[in-house]
Amino acid sequence: MLILYINIYIDININLPCATFCQPSLIAMKPRVLQLNPILIPAINEQLAARYEVHKHFELKDPEGWLREHGASIQAVTTGGHTGISRAMLEQLPNLKVVAVNGVGTDAVDLAYCRGRGLPVTATLGALTEDVADLAIGLLIAACRNICAGDRFVRAGLWEKNPSPSAIPLARRFSGMRVGIVGMGRVGRAVAQRAAAFGCPISYTDLRAMDDVPHRFVADLVDLARESDALVLCAAADKAEGIVNAAVLDALGPRGFLVNVARGRLVNEADLTEALVAGRIAGAGLDVFVDEPRVPQALREHEQVTLQAHRASATWETRTAMAQMVLDSVDQALAGQRPTLSLTT
Numbered sequence: 388m389l390i391l392y393i394n395i396y397i398d399i400n401i402n403l404p405c406a407t408f409c410q411p412s413l414i415a416m417k418p419r420v421l422q423l424n425p426i427l428i429p430a431i432n433e434q435l436a437a438r439y440e441v442h443k444h445f446e447l448k449d450p451e452g453w454l455r456e457h458g459a460s461i462q463a464v465t466t467g468g469h470t471g472i473s474r475a476m477l478e479q480l481p482n483l484k485v486v487a488v489n490g491v492g493t494d495a496v497d498l499a500y501c502r503g504r505g506l507p508v509t510a511t512l513g514a515l516t517e518d519v520a521d522l523a524i525g526l527l528i529a530a531c532r533n534i535c536a537g538d539r540f541v542r543a544g545l546w547e548k549n550p551s552p553s554a555i556p557l558a559r560r561f562s563g564m565r566v567g568i569v570g571m572g573r574v575g576r577a578v579a580q581r582a583a584a585f586g587c588p589i590s591y592t593d594l595r596a597m598d599d600v601p602h603r604f605v606a607d608l609v610d611l612a613r614e615s616d617a618l619v620l621c622a623a624a625d626k627a628e629g630i631v632n633a634a635v636l637d638a639l640g641p642r643g644f645l646v647n648v649a650r651g652r653l654v655n656e657a658d659l660t661e662a663l664v665a666g667r668i669a670g671a672g673l674d675v676f677v678d679e680p681r682v683p684q685a686l687r688e689h690e691q692v693t694l695q696a697h698r699a700s701a702t703w704e705t706r707t708a709m710a711q712m713v714l715d716s717v718d719q720a721l722a723g724q725r726p727t728l729s730l731t732t
Contacts, residue, residue, distance in 0.1 A: 417439050417440040418440065418462045418463065419439065419440045419441075419442060419457070419460045419461050419462055420435065420440065420441045420442070420461070420465065421461045421464045422435075422441055422442065422444060422445075422464075422465050422466075423444045423445065423464060423465065423466035423467070423470050423472060424466055424467035424489060426465065426489060426710045426713065427710075428703075428706055428707050430707075431707070431710035431711060431713070431714055434714055435717075438718070439463070439717070439721075442457070454480075455479070458480050459480075459481055459482055461480045461482065462482055462483060462484050462485075462720075462721055463484060463485045463487065463717045463720060464480065464483060464485070464486045464487065465487045465488075465489060465713050465717065466486065466487070466488055466489065466496075467489050468488055468489070468490025468491060468492030469490070469492065469495065469679065469697070471492075471493070471494070471496040472486055473497075474497045474500050477497065477500065477501070477504075477506075484506070484507070484720045484721060485507045485509065485716055485717060485720030485721070486501065486506065486507070486508045487717050487720075487726075488508065488509060488510045488511070488713075489511060489710065489713045490511060490515075490709070491510050491512055491515055492510075492623075492624075492650070493508060493510055493730060494650075496508055498730065498731055506731065507716075507725060507726050507729040508730050509712070509713075509716040509726045509730065510728060510730055511708070511709040511712045511713065511728070512728065513573060514705055514708040514709045514712060515699070515700040515705055515709070516574055516577050517577060517705070518699060518700050518702050518704070518705045519648050520574055520577030520578045520580075520581055521581070522648055522674060522695065522698070522699040523581075523619050523621070523646055523648045523672075523699075524578065524581045526672025526673070526674065526693055526695065527561060527566075527617055527619065527644060527646045528561050529672060529693040530646070530669075530671060530691070530692075530693045531558060531559040531560070531561045531564070531617075531670070532558040532559070533555070533556070536690045540554075559644075559669065561587075562585045562586050562587070563586045563587060564582075564585075564587050564616040565587065565588050565590070565614065565615050565617070566578075566579075566590075566615060566616070566617050566619060567589075567591065567592070567611040567612060567614065567615030567617065567618045567619070568589065568590070568591040568592075568602075568619050568621055569591070569592055569608065569611070569618065569619065569620045569621060569622050569630075569631075569649075569653075570591075570592075570621040570622030570623065570624075570649065571591045571593045571597050571600055571602070572593075572621065575591060575593075575621035575622075576600065578619055578621055579591070579600070579602055582619075589602040589603070590603045590604070590605050590611055590614060591603070591604060591605070591611070592604070592605050592607070592608055593622075608630060608631075608635055609634055609635055609638045612635045612636070612638035612639040612643070613638040613639070615639065615643065616642065616643055616644070617643065617644040617645075617646065618631070618635075618639055618643065618644070618645050618646070619646045619648070620646065620647040620648065620649040620653050620654070621648060621649050622649050623649070623650075624649050624650035624652065624653050627650075627652075627653055628653070629654070629655040630653055631645065631647075631654040631655065631659070632655045633655070633661070633662065636658060636659065636662040636667060636668050637662070637667060639668050640667070641667055642669050643668050643669055644668065644670050644671060645659070645668060645670075645672075645673075646671070646672040646673075647671075647672075647673050647674065647675055648674045648675065648699045650675055651673075651675040651676040651677040651678075651679060654673075656676070656683055656686070659671065659686070660683055660685040660686060660689075664685065664689070669691065670692060670693075671686075671691070671692050671693070672692075672693040672695075673686065673692065673693070673694055673695070674694075674695040674696075674697055674698060674699050675697055675699075676697075680696065682694065715727075715728075716728055
């Protein structure tokens, strides 16, 4: 009698026969999300896990085999700007509805292919601007004032052994330096605003002159370097490679500094190393490199180089904002909407 009552209750109140009601295929399943890079904000990870079935590609023992078996079930991918996603992987995800990049770089994503599929690709544009600009100025001041070399001098106990003021070479004043900016986008403008507060005359180069900035446009990069005391790289660099070469560095000159918070491949690292060793430029502040995380030994050893491990956006504030933008993009795409941050519309 109990079994009969349960069947009648299901039939009347749910309007599904028991055999249909009990089929696993009709039980609601969470959409599957493939994560190619970690998201470092616990609260965002918790929200992702609550809404979706998240699979961390970087933790899979056999990622290729897993993709062959489960690729058709993946509806969203989250990734980083450096990692992106290969076309070969995209082709294994036929039901993908969004690629959400946790960063601003999309050069590691085949945007043309995604457009052809009508596949939204989003990025966290705008979230990184302030922190990247802060670090650019920090690297420039550190390089000019030998802050890291001075820190090592004190930590090693060398100040006690060499208390003479001449034990540490004199540094270069940052205030009032002529700053040349390569790429007058969001970050370039934020760097210009900060440098201007230090009394620095600003010039820039880009694909074209900008009507809405007060700074002087210089069409040729060599000319910009020649007219600058510091060259700050802020360009998106989706296609550019090795544009800062020996000619640019020689134009920058033996009292000039190079700062790169954009993309490592903008700089010919062999030319940069030679210029530093030969004293053809005064120093450099670098957050990005051609073959990360591998940094040339000569750059690591040079006292006039300040190094960071691609950390320009690495603050709680910015990484939280970026992660929220990624989550929003996934939510919108899986709700059948075009993500507001899509770059492939």
